[in-house]
Amino acid sequence: MTYRVVQWATGNQGVEAIRAILDRPDLELVGAKVYSEEKDGMDAGVLAGRPPCGVTATRDIDEILALGADCVAYFPLLTDLDEVCAILASGANVTTTAFLFHPRFLPDADLAKLEAACAQGGTSVHGTGLNPGNLSGVLPLALSGMSRSIEKITLQERADWSFYESTNITFDNMRFGRDVGDVSEEASDFLRFNSTIFQEEVALLGEALGADLDEVTAEVELVTANDDHEIFGIPLRAGTVSGQRWHWRGWRQGQVLIEIETLWTVGGEYPPSWPTPQDGWTLTLEGEPSIRAHLLTLMSYDKPLPLAEHVRAASVATAMQAINAIPALCEAPAGVRTMADLPLIRSGFGFGFATPVPPF
Numbered sequence: 001m002t003y004r005v006v007q008w009a010t011g012n013q014g015v016e017a018i019r020a021i022l023d024r025p026d027l028e029l030v031g032a033k034v035y036s037e038e039k040d041g042m043d044a045g046v047l048a049g050r051p052p053c054g055v056t057a058t059r060d061i062d063e064i065l066a067l068g069a070d071c072v073a074y075f076p077l078l079t080d081l082d083e084v085c086a087i088l089a090s091g092a093n094v095t096t097t098a099f100l101f102h103p104r105f106l107p108d109a110d111l112a113k114l115e116a117a118c119a120q121g122g123t124s125v126h127g128t129g130l131n132p133g134n135l136s137g138v139l140p141l142a143l144s145g146m147s148r149s150i151e152k153i154t155l156q157e158r159a160d161w162s163f164y165e166s167t168n169i170t171f172d173n174m175r176f177g178r179d180v181g182d183v184s185e186e187a188s189d190f191l192r193f194n195s196t197i198f199q200e201e202v203a204l205l206g207e208a209l210g211a212d213l214d215e216v217t218a219e220v221e222l223v224t225a226n227d228d229h230e231i232f233g234i235p236l237r238a239g240t241v242s243g244q245r246w247h248w249r250g251w252r253q254g255q256v257l258i259e260i261e262t263l264w265t266v267g268g269e270y271p272p273s274w275p276t277p278q279d280g281w282t283l284t285l286e287g288e289p290s291i292r293a294h295l296l297t298l299m300s301y302d303k304p305l306p307l308a309e310h311v312r313a314a315s316v317a318t319a320m321q322a323i324n325a326i327p328a329l330c331e332a333p334a335g336v337r338t339m340a341d342l343p344l345i346r347s348g349f350g351f352g353f354a355t356p357v358p359p360f
């Protein structure tokens with residue numbers, strides 16, 4: 001079976017996705033949706049640093065919807081639920097790294113719209129990635145398979161965004177380099193949106209593991225830079241926000257049962273009052289037994305590569321989790337499909353000797 005795939009948005013993750021789709025015999029790239037004028041009309045293979053593949057990128061959504069693809073890999077900077085509903089209603093499934101990690105957490109009207117679009121198109125939608133995604137959804141659930149009982153789950157992410165080349169996300173969306181008063185859920189629609197997707201992850205784990213949460217909360221502690229810095233040519237002035245420590249917590253009867261924490265900095269300064277874990281993610285399940293895993297993505301552990309590779313490797317990992325889900329998603333019953341619903345997603349390319357990797 002070959003699944004016909006459209007890559008929607010060709011940023012850092014989008015180009016990684018295009019390379020994977022081109023490499024896999026069970027996936028066929030049939031379209032590429034771009035936003036920028038300069039990419040409109042370019043060959044999608046060339047956009048991904050590959051030889052031309054004969055697929056022309058377009059900004060025209062109707063052209064994309066008319067392709068009759070099996071799946072759209074939806075990786076834009078800003079999301080649009082109506083757009084996703086139009087894709088689903090047209091008969092294409094949607095795998096996305098940008099949102100919809102636990103759509104049942106959405107306001108009722110939005111969830112109803114999404115489910116109606118899935119029913120109309122006979123399609124399903126899946127939000128996944130790295131975090132939110134595998135590390136805050138799939139992996140805790142997988143590790144919980146070794147647990148008799150669980151008391152608390154925490155995921156701590158330590159990342160230096162100075163190495164993340166998506167500077168529009170770092171500065172425009174996440175508001176690093178802005179005054180403290182500009183960086184809150186109240187001050188920014190995007191930060192509120194971003195906070196919601198992590199709250200979705202907490203709620204997803206809570207539901208999947210019977211935590212019966214009373215509420216899910218968000219809190220952020222900000223730190224400012226002592227000195228001026230420059231990140232991919234963009235200045236970050238002293239006195240502006242250079243660190244964001246978010247906590248998304250799932251509570252039951254006054255106790256935190258599930259927590260996602262970020263220790264995010266830009267510019268190389270690290271607040272002395274913050275904990276100092278290794279870069280990457282530390283996942284802890286307190287319970288019987290208690291389990292801890294530390295994870296770090298790099299392009300190679302065998303070659304001496306700088307830690308900056310950690311962030312680029314994370315972009316690959318984010319994109320692959322969504323691309324590798326395509327066969328399972330296309331075969332899933334129509335509707336909302338979370339990380340708790342789909343079977344375990346594994347590499348579809350694998351070692352690359354058996355093509356394609358046998359179905360689960």
Ligand SMILES: NC(=O)c1ccc[n+]([C@@H]2O[C@H](COP(=O)([O-])OP(=O)(O)OC[C@H]3O[C@@H](n4cnc5c(N)ncnc54)[C@H](OP(=O)(O)O)[C@@H]3O)[C@@H](O)[C@H]2O)c1
Pocket residue numbers: 008009010011012013014033034035036039075076077078079097098128129130131132133165166167168169315318
């Ligand atoms: N789940 C996770 O673990 C995880 C982790 C990191 C990031 N993300 C999310 O994944 C998505 C892709 O990230 P990335 O690193 O690939 O970002 P990126 O490199 O900054 O690329 C952004 C993409 O957005 C497109 N874009 C430009 N203007 C837009 C607009 N007005 N509306 C919508 N899209 C627009 C760009 O179009 P062109 O194709 O024309 O360049 C580009 O493809 C983002 O939503 C990001 O927040 C998820």
